[in-house]
Amino acid sequence: MTTLFRKKYIIMCLLLLFIAFTNYYGHIVLAKNEKSNLTVHFLDIGQADSILIQTPNGQTALIDSGNESDSMYIQGYLLNLGIKKIDVLIQTHPHEDHIGSMDDIVYSFEIGRVYALDTDYDSRANTNFKEALKQKGYTISCPKIGDSFKLGDACFQFISPKKSKYKKLNHCSLVTKMKYNVTSFLFMGDAEEIAVDEIIDSDDDLQADVIKIGHHGSFGSTPVGLIQKVQPEYAVITARKNSKLLPHIRTNFNLKIFGVKTLLTAGSGTIVVTSNGQKIHMTRNPYKNTDSESLIK
């Protein structure tokens, strides 16, 4: 047995134990995707991103895949929902907290298309991700601004990065807007500062009911101009518990003065949003199975 297959075998055994444990004790109540609803899951993996989208016709997209240590959690979450295939895998940018588990995802699931940046960013996670793609015979599509694709009845459009090169990798984040009938979502990756300013200055239709705030709510992630253009009802921030740095106080303040209902994965657990095409609904704390809701007061 090669080292690679031994590793995969051990991971699969641990996953089966994990799933059996969570099912037996019933502590994890996963939201089932109702047939007429589109569902977006913002996984609670601390200061890291992994967002699962399920369309009513059973297709799935996964935006990012957390740190390496989140692998079992993410795979268990997907398997518990009965997911075997990820139709679209998006890597917003190759920082560890966005692609750490992506090699395991590629090895464990059938993948349709892979969208990622054209970058040789040198890190173990990125090398492992590219090796996994090679082993499975998948290739990367590098989207251009304005490129779009359909997932069931949901339409995705890439709106950033606006330039091919930036000093900071966060600025290169693939930012996507998803529209499902009249409801819409904006996934900002780790976009901040100059990248966000360029998005604001563009002619893009940015209006969205839900915005996944860029770079875990950093200082430059959510200027007033962005909120004015997006006009979100809800903001989701992927953050860890008790972090003194993120989300930044300026981000919290800007969202608060515009009355945006803001939820942190740190306090809510995995946040599940459903859309019937006309209205969106925030499911209260489904993963932790408690009644708490972490709206910033």
Ligand SMILES: [Zn+2]
């Ligand atoms: Zn990040």
